[in-house]
Amino acid sequence: MVTSPHPLATQAGVDVLEKGGNAIEAAVATAATLTVVMPHFCGLGGDAVWLVADREGRRASLLGIGQAAARLPHLSSPIPLRGAGSTLTTACAVDSWDHALRYAARHWSQSLDIRDLLRTAIDLAENGYPPTRSQTFWLEFRAAEIEAWRGFTDVFDHRRQSGPFRQPELGSVLRQMQADGLRSFYDGPLARRIAEGLADAGSPLGLADLAATVTREEMPLSIAYRGLTLLAPPPPTQGLSTLSILGILQNFDLSTMPGGSADRIHLLVEAVKQAFLDRDTIADPDGSDIDYSERLEPDHLAERAGRIDMHAAMPWPHAHRHGDTVFFAVTDRDGRSASVLQSTYFDWGSGTVIGDTGILWQNRGAAFSTRAGHPNVAAPGKRPFYTLNPGMALKRDRPHLLYGTQGADGQPQTLAVVLTALIDGHMTPEQALAEPRFLLGKTFSDARDSLKLEASMGRGTQQALERRGHAVAELPALSPLFGQAGVIRIEDDGSLSGAHDPRGEGVALPAWAPADRLDA
Numbered sequence: 001m002v003t004s005p006h007p008l009a010t011q012a013g014v015d016v017l018e019k020g021g022n023a024i025e026a027a028v029a030t031a032a033t034l035t036v037v038m039p040h041f042c043g044l045g046g047d048a049v050w051l052v053a054d055r056e057g058r059r060a061s062l063l064g065i066g067q068a069a070a071r072l073p074h075l076s077s078p079i080p081l082r083g084a085g086s087t088l089t090t091a092c093a094v095d096s097w098d099h100a101l102r103y104a105a106r107h108w109s110q111s112l113d114i115r116d117l118l119r120t121a122i123d124l125a126e127n128g129y130p131p132t133r134s135q136t137f138w139l140e141f142r143a144a145e146i147e148a149w150r151g152f153t154d155v156f157d158h159r160r161q162s163g164p165f166r167q168p169e170l171g172s173v174l175r176q177m178q179a180d181g182l183r184s185f186y187d188g189p190l191a192r193r194i195a196e197g198l199a200d201a202g203s204p205l206g207l208a209d210l211a212a213t214v215t216r217e218e219m220p221l222s223i224a225y226r227g228l229t230l231l232a233p234p235p236p237t238q239g240l241s242t243l244s245i246l247g248i249l250q251n252f253d254l255s256t257m258p259g260g261s262a263d264r265i266h267l268l269v270e271a272v273k274q275a276f277l278d279r280d281t282i283a284d285p286d287g288s289d290i291d292y293s294e295r296l297e298p299d300h301l302a303e304r305a306g307r308i309d310m311h312a313a314m315p316w317p318h319a320h321r322h323g324d325t326v327f328f329a330v331t332d333r334d335g336r337s338a339s340v341l342q343s344t345y346f347d348w349g350s351g352t353v354i355g356d357t358g359i360l361w362q363n364r365g366a367a368f369s370t371r372a373g374h375p376n377v378a379a380p381g382k383r384p385f386y387t388l389n390p391g392m393a394l395k396r397d398r399p400h401l402l403y404g405t406q407g408a409d410g411q412p413q414t415l416a417v418v419l420t421a422l423i424d425g426h427m428t429p430e431q432a433l434a435e436p437r438f439l440l441g442k443t444f445s446d447a448r449d450s451l452k453l454e455a456s457m458g459r460g461t462q463q464a465l466e467r468r469g470h471a472v473a474e475l476p477a478l479s480p481l482f483g484q485a486g487v488i489r490i491e492d493d494g495s496l497s498g499a500h501d502p503r504g505e506g507v508a509l510p511a512w513a514p515a516d517r518l519d520a
Contacts, residue, residue, distance in 0.1 A: 197355020
């Protein structure tokens with residue numbers, strides 16, 4: 001089964017599974033297709049974070065996170081959010097695909113090569129596809145800004161084109177990787193072409209920075225929750241925050257609090273606040289002496305839980321971090337599973353197109369701090385704090401739930417809603433993804449530190465939360481601002497269920513689904 005935010009990407013993964021490919025091979029085909037059909041949220045100029053596991057007890061986190069340039073300019077505060085000043089880190093998504101495929105070759109059977117896996121992405125880049133509502137929404141949302149973005153409108157403003165939206169320059173890059181291998185993005189003629197485009201745009205990144213870009217393979221973080229083992233990627237990602245929220249909730253009986261009730265939402269919001277108190281210290285562990293494992297100790301989480309007042313909201317003055325991404329997940333017939341997030345940070349990344357490649361580079365460098373002594377302060381070769389945190393729940397050491405979501409700060413918050421619905425509420429993936437959501441803090445459309453609630457939560461719940469001291473603001477039901485999540489559930493007998501978020505156009509399909517079920 002494959003779940004992703006775009007039907008064509010889901011189908012690309014399904015096609016690989018039907019050809020006998022494994023979960024990682026299908027995930028790479030899905031990932032490559034998403035870089036074409038969801039350019040507003042991910043691309044070759046971005047990063048990716050993976051969780052992989054199988055029925056033999058293997059588990060790994062693949063951190064495809066680019067590092068800061070070796071020669072950083074003097075950084076003012078704040079770091080620019082767009083343009084060359086934000087293109088401070090390399091792009092590791094493509095290397096993460098390569099690393100994941102090598103992982104599969106070591107541990108699982110392998111039947112397909114990169115030529116097969118990139119075929120759909122190349123076809124869609126060269127021959128085009130109909131842009132989604134999501135792509136149009138975020139293009140129009142940034143309409144006042146995009147004219148100032150270098151090379152952007154000529155490549156990505158599909159409103160200027162008739163017929164299918166085509167990206168021939170990107171197609172040529174994908175074809176070169178198909179011929180020369182994925183590492184050609186970092187070494188060789190293609191890498192030199194990318195480096196020249198970066199230099200011409202004014203980025204500090206050079207060819208040596210590209211060559212030094214590699215994925216790290218590490219053990220995931222984990223906690224026990226209601227008889228399951230929840231996995232998340234380690235720092236510099238915020239996987240620690242997601243696990244902390246669930247670890248705090250472990251100290252409460254959620255069975256007495258129905259989903260969408262004021263008690264449930266209040267508790268989830270307050271658990272998010274307590275977990276986020278530790279989040280500002282998350283940074284590249286290579287440059288930090290913080291023992292992050294202590295944050296997941298039961299005593300620490302119980303202490304955080306003990307601070308929650310079920311009758312009053314804690315004030316929330318903390319800074320908001322932006323970000324958008326795509327979540328997708330795959331499981332194959334042998335239970336081998338991959339849960340992945342891929343991103344260029346903000347919608348449309350840095351807004352900077354690199355030379356004649358059609359590649360939109362990420363603005364992940366804007367996630368660094370410029371404050372001396374801060375754990376996440378920018379430094380040459382350093383990886384920034386990272387919002388991406390795909391998740392997986394193991395049942396008796398086997399993959400049981402694959403989950404993740406778009407949404408930066410909203411990722412742990414949405415996962416708290418979805419996971420408690422799935423695990424505590426025993427809901428189906430479709431039901432859990434349709435549950436009303438909240439978003440604490442600032443958003444693209446609202447700069448106030450309020451508690452945003454979907455209108456589907458109901459006025460009674462809103463009023464009850466206001467009485468507890470929450471500064472409530474209502475957003476439309478199923479608003480794209482609440483992100484797009486996905487879930488696959490694997491039962492003990494191997495049966496599967498899955499869904500993608502009703503706030504978007506994604507789908508989950510088993511490998512035997514006929515192609516005519518898709519409406520692109």
